[in-house]
Ligand SMILES: Cc1cc2nc3c(=O)[nH]c(=O)nc-3n(C[C@H](O)[C@H](O)[C@H](O)COP(=O)(O)OP(=O)(O)OC[C@H]3O[C@@H](n4cnc5c(N)ncnc54)[C@H](O)[C@@H]3O)c2cc1C
Ligand code: FES
């Protein structure tokens with residue numbers, strides 16, 4: 001049985017203290033939330049740290065709250081807490097759904113949304129939908145606080161724009177107006193999804209046309225991406241939307257860095273993108289509010 | 293790497309009993325349960341959070357004890373398979389149903405299966421078959437083919453509902 005190498009655990013009492021600890025530890029320390037990624041990679045010997053800085057001992061990071069029309073999710077909030085939060089279920093059911101389908105019950109009970117984003121594993125469900133929802137990541141250090149869009153946050157596979165001493169304190173998601181329709185669909189046959197696809201459609205006043213659209217695809221590139229060409233193709237009358245989906249699917253696939261790998265050929269992934277874009281759009285339009 | 297091992301005193305509750313045990317920060321809950329508390333009903337198979345053999349409940353929620361630090365159990369309630377039957381030995385309805393439905397063969401997945409199912413039935417006693425399958429999909433069984441496991445969970449569900457009505 002693979003055992004974890006020895007380490008100590010530090011228990012910061014504030015974000016500033018956590019940031020100071022990270023600065024002084026340098027490469028020998030790392031923030032630790034649920035540990036579902038971190039401990040697994042340490043067990044394999046892929047990453048080694050002498051000290052884990054337990055972000056969960058910082059008070060105030062375990063909340064989900066609404067402020068100025070935006071949902072704030074703290075760094076210690078688990079997938080399970082988001083999935084079952086009455087606030088999220090009511091105001092952003094698509095996120096509740098996405099979270100309910102992450103990993104398995106045990107990883108959801110322990111793993112955090114913020115830890116998922118900070119690990120920047122390319123097969124993330126929430127990252128794809130959060131990109132589509134124009135979410136932001138709030139990062140804090142002793143030098144101050146800054147907010148990054150999801151796009152700015154992800155630099156590549158397993159790589160974020162965070163500085164060594166920055167602590168992500170929350171994820172902020174603008175709440176959708178009533179005329180938005182949205183859905184997330186994923187395709188998964190192993191532990192991690194093979195494809196994730198999110199759409200957000202803003203309907204016009206008459207409800208018969210897509211005024212603006214957003215579409216994001218995840219798991220098929222280093223980080224999730226949107227395609228402005230696909231989004232332009234999705235906009236327009238609902239009546240002819242189905243006819244435009246094929247081209248929009250191709251645009252989304254063109255944007256992604258489709259490779260032949262163990263999850264399938266590039267051609268297969270292009271096909272999946274088209275099928276799941278159609279399913280996501282159909283599901284989004286079935287609802288009478290911004291639900292999943 | 294410097295020597296970073298440092299013992300900590302873990303105070304937790306396991307199967308209703310208060311426990312204080314010296315642990316090292318890197319010890320997993322499965323290691324502490326099996327090696328320090330001799331609770332070997334918790335099994336470790338994949339060791340990477342995928343199979344669910346090591347499932348125990350912490351404050352009612354399932355965790356993969358193979359990768360979950362024992363440190364996290366401080367001041368929390370841990371339930372392992374050894375703590376499920378009543379003190380007088382009466383089996384939990386899930387245990388009875390697993391026996392009656394032949395929901396195990398080698399039995400290696402069973403403690404984790406039963407505890408995951410308990411967590412589901414405690415949270416959502418009226419789960420549909422679809423919800424049961426969806427919730428249990430992270431617990432892998434190499435022997436039974438799952439049908440009997442789902443049947444056992446449904447049987448336990450019905451008997452819990454009878455008892456409380
Ligand atoms: C078996 C398995 C299946 C999975 N399946 C899926 C899936 O289907 N879909 C999906 O989307 N994901 C999946 N995941 C990923 C899962 O969502 C993540 O493991 C989890 O959310 C990580 O959160 P954590 O709290 O455990 O992070 P940790 O492991 O504690 O940390 C992860 C990384 O983030 C850093 N970090 C943590 N918190 C902060 C912070 N506040 N500020 C800065 N850095 C921080 C850590 O230093 C570390 O580098 C799966 C994981 C496993 C193990
Ligand atoms: S042994 Fe822990 S999940 Fe498989």
Ligand code: FES
Nearest residue numbers: 397399433434435
């Ligand atoms: S009974 Fe053998 S693995 Fe399930």
